[in-house]
Amino acid sequence: MDSVFEELYSKYHQDVFQFLYYMVKNRELAEDLVQEVYIRVLKSYKRFEGKSSEKTWLFSIARNVAIDFFRKQKGWKQRLLEKFDWSTQQVKDEHPIPEEVALQNEEIRSLYDCLDKCSVDQKMVIVMRYLHELSIAETAEALGWTESKVKTTQHRALKILKKEMEQLAEKEVAICEKVSVDR
Amino acid sequence: MKKSVWTDKELEELLLQLPKISDNRDPRDIYQNIALKAKKRKRQMWIMPSLAAAAAVILFIILAPNLINWQEPSQQYMSLNSATSNENMEMARNDNTAAIEDKSKDVSFQEDNPVKFEADENNPSSEKTLADDVERTAVYEEDLQGKELLTYAIPDANGQNIVPVSVLVQKEDNKTWFDQFKETMADLKEEEWGLSEYYPLHANLAYDSLKKVLNVDVPRDHQYGFGSASEIMFKSSLLSSFVDGDKVEKITFTTENEKGIVLGNDEITELVVEKSSTPAHGYLFLYPAKGKKPFIVPTPDEYETINEAYAAMRKELETHQLKPSLSEGLQFEKVVPDNNGTLSIFLTKSTNATDLQEMVFSIEAILLTAKNFGFKAVKVENPPVKNIGPFDLSKELQVPVAANKLSIE
Numbered sequence: 172m173d174s175v176f177e178e179l180y181s182k183y184h185q186d187v188f189q190f191l192y193y194m195v196k197n198r199e200l201a202e203d204l205v206q207e208v209y210i211r212v213l214k215s216y217k218r219f220e221g222k223s224s225e226k227t228w229l230f231s232i233a234r235n236v237a238i239d240f241f242r243k244q245k246g247w248k249q250r251l252l253e254k255f256d257w258s259t260q261q262v263k264d265e266h267p268i269p270e271e272v273a274l275q276n277e278e279i280r281s282l283y284d285c286l287d288k289c290s291v292d293q294k295m296v297i298v299m300r301y302l303h304e305l306s307i308a309e310t311a312e313a314l315g316w317t318e319s320k321v322k323t324t325q326h327r328a329l330k331i332l333k334k335e336m337e338q339l340a341e342k343e344v345a346i347c348e349k350v351s352v353d354r
Numbered sequence: 355m356k357k358s359v360w361t362d363k364e365l366e367e368l369l370l371q372l373p374k375i376s377d378n379r380d381p382r383d384i385y386q387n388i389a390l391k392a393k394k395r396k397r398q399m400w401i402m403p404s405l406a407a408a409a410a411v412i413l414f415i416i417l418a419p420n421l422i423n424w425q426e427p428s429q430q431y432m433s434l435n436s437a438t439s440n441e442n443m444e445m446a447r448n449d450n451t452a453a454i455e456d457k458s459k460d461v462s463f464q465e466d467n468p469v470k471f472e473a474d475e476n477n478p479s480s481e482k483t484l485a486d487d488v489e490r491t492a493v494y495e496e497d498l499q500g501k502e503l504l505t506y507a508i509p510d511a512n513g514q515n516i517v518p519v520s521v522l523v524q525k526e527d528n529k530t531w532f533d534q535f536k537e538t539m540a541d542l543k544e545e546e547w548g549l550s551e552y553y554p555l556h557a558n559l560a561y562d563s564l565k566k567v568l569n570v571d572v573p574r575d576h577q578y579g580f581g582s583a584s585e586i587m588f589k590s591s592l593l594s595s596f597v598d599g600d601k602v603e604k605i606t607f608t609t610e611n612e613k614g615i616v617l618g619n620d621e622i623t624e625l626v627v628e629k630s631s632t633p634a635h636g637y638l639f640l641y642p643a644k645g646k647k648p649f650i651v652p653t654p655d656e657y658e659t660i661n662e663a664y665a666a667m668r669k670e671l672e673t674h675q676l677k678p679s680l681s682e683g684l685q686f687e688k689v690v691p692d693n694n695g696t697l698s699i700f701l702t703k704s705t706n707a708t709d710l711q712e713m714v715f716s717i718e719a720i721l722l723t724a725k726n727f728g729f730k731a732v733k734v735e736n737p738p739v740k741n742i743g744p745f746d747l748s749k750e751l752q753v754p755v756a757a758n759k760l761s762i763e
Contacts, residue, residue: 173385180381188377202377209388271373282368301369332369333360 175216176209183226186303187233193286193298194237198269207236223312230305230313234295241291285335293328300325419643489711490744491650492718492754493520500525504535505756506542507594508549509587510649514674515640516590517549517649518598520756531601532561541762548642549649552591566603568596574610578617585618589625594652596627598756603627634726636663637719637757638676650719650757651676652726660697660727661689667719679719681712687736695730696750705738714743718754725753 187208192201211232219228286294292314299305299313300321311318377384493503501522508517521542523534539554556578558571570592572578578588596602606624607615614621635652642649654674657663664686667679683706690698699720717734724732730753737747745751 176385176388177381180384184381184384185374185376189375192375193372202379205377206384206388206391209384210392213388213392269373269375271375278368279371279373283372297369301366302372302374304370329362329365333362333365336360336365 173213175213179209179212179225179229183229186226187229189302190230190233190298191237193302194291194294195240196287200240204233204236204240208233211236224309227305227309227313230299230303231315234314237295238291281336281339282332285332285339288335289328289331293324293331296321296324297328297332489647490714490718491647491758492722493522493756493759494754495752497522497759498755502531502534503756504531504538505595505598506539506553507591508542508544508547508552509591510640510651510675511548511550511643512675513550513583513587515651515654515676516587516594517640517651517758518594518756519547519549519649519758519760521760521762523762530561530563532559532563538762543760543762547760561602563601566601567606568602568604569606569608570615571608571611572615576609576615579615582618588617593625593627597629600629603629633658634660634663634723634728636667636723636726637679638667638671638674639679639715639719640674640676648677648715650679650715650722660691660723660729663723663727664689664720667723680716681709684713684716691729695728696733697724697727697729697731698733698735700735701737703736705736710743714745717742717745717751718757721751721753722757729753 184205188201188205191204191208192198195201195204208229212229219225223231286297289297295314296310299310300307305313307318307321310316311321314321316324502525504521504523506519506521508519509515510517519542521538523538526534529537536554536559542553544551544553555570556573556576560569560571561567562569578584592605596605604624604626607613607622609615614623633656635656637650638653639648640651653663653666653671653676655666657666664680668682670676670678683704685702685705687700687702690700692698721732731750732753733750734747740746740748
């Protein structure tokens with residue numbers, strides 16, 4: 172096995188995998204994308220200058236892979252059609268909830284669902300900041316953004332999450348009330 | 355019960371609690387997958403350009419011979435054009451028979467011919483080119499002295515036309531015409547002439563000189579019946595080999611000494627060589643890939659009258675790659691046959707002979723067509739010049755004995 176691969180694997184594999192998993196929310200897809208990340212990394216490893224930390228460099232590649240994947244998924248035709256077709260915008264595809272999430276309490280499960288309401292950029296910031304516990308500076312580096320952009324994106328993401336969580340709670344309250352009235 | 359109001363802090367704490375998700379695969383599996391994919395990619399990068407290069411090479415191979423061939427006729431045209439001048443005409447004339455030489459002094463080109471020459475009198479080098487270039491293609495009576503004339507009909511390179519080729523060999527006393535015909539068959543240089551390799555035939559030939567019957571005995575696995583194209587080629591090459599001359603009147607076929615031969619869909623036992631003069635073929639030019647001299651080739655169709663034949667000779671036959679044998683500059687006012695077997699052709703006043711060599715070939719095509727229609731001689735009236743190459747237009751022109759004289763030496 173390649174020594175570079177071995178080193179990267181032992182240090183960062185789970186991080187990269189988790190990041191990609193939270194981006195696409197599908198285990199097989201995430202596995203494929205991790206491999207794609209490695210291929211790109213091994214190709215350009217010699218050019219890695221050490222300007223940034225290895226970790227953020229790897230994350231920036233993972234980010235590009237994820238973005239490329241989303242782009243590929245939607246051809247321009249589909250994207251155009253979607254703009255006009257309002258009904259499809261409401262429909263989100265149902266990804267199976269992984270075991271790890273299913274075991275958690277109800278709040279975490281709904282938070283996991285609400286993540287989908289964020290944009291790709293917002294999701295990336297949330298995952299990097301809270302799951303991988305990267306600092307603002309590290310996140311900015313990995314995404315190639317300014318720190319202030321990271322901050323505002325994070326702020327907006329939290330706001331959306333908050334709103335979605337509240338809406339979800341209200342809905343459930345309404346259902347509960349309905350059920351109790353019916354009784 | 356769920357909270358309906360969240361503070362940032364609470365939410366952040368909840369986010370931190372999101373479960374870690376890990377990849378349970380063996381790193382070795384992953385590495386293998388990666389190595390495989392990376393290799394595949396490399397191969398793809400290498401495959402596309404090499405495929406494109408291979409395609410380009412194949413295209414080049416296919417196109418290159420055509421490109422070369424296209425250039426040749428135009429070069430020939432150029433050299434002939436520059437060679438055509440008054441001086442050259444004179445030169446060519448001197449080159450020919452003594453009889454013409456006597457007259458040459460009182461023939462003034464400038465005065466009595468309307469021909470427009472692209473004169474370049476200051477170009478002495480062109481004289482030689484022309485003297486060498488002006489040549490006849492057919493076999494004439496005077497060529498026959500002491501020689502045996504052998505005619506072979508050979509398919510052209512594309513198998514579309516049957517080219518009658520005449521070969522003159524020295525007569526040998528102890529050999530019959532047929533012996534020499536069979537021997538020479540093996541010496542033909544079809545490919546060198548730009549035709550397709552056809553002779554010797556994969557068959558045993560036997561000839562009965564009294565009955566004038568040629569028997570063709572083919573092996574059981576002969577190739578001549580494969581498809582209608584090779585069948586037609588086989589039949590017409592045999593027929594047109596003997597249509598001139600009176601040596602063969604009937605061709606019979608056997609397969610390993612049993613009567614009959616299977617060609618395409620049917621079995622034939624004999625062919626009769628028809629020698630009637632109408633309907634008859636005209637002649638068109640076929641320029642081979644190599645060489646400047648055209649073959650003078652019978653038209654695929656036969657015509658009832660000689661006028662129809664001459665009209666057909668002005669049209670290009672693209673499907674057969676046949677070029678017109680009569681140019682726009684050579685127009686007939688009328689064509690008058692007489693009872694003695696002489697055909698008189700009256701040219702229009704506007705007759706224009708810019709390309710001497712081409713004129714010679716055209717005259718040969720006219721003569722050969724006249725021969726097909728049973729004429730012995732042709733008289734050209736109102737000629738623009740008195741001599742065109744070796745032809746003295748003030749006299750009757752004897753029709754040639756056979757077309758397309760080629761040497762096997």
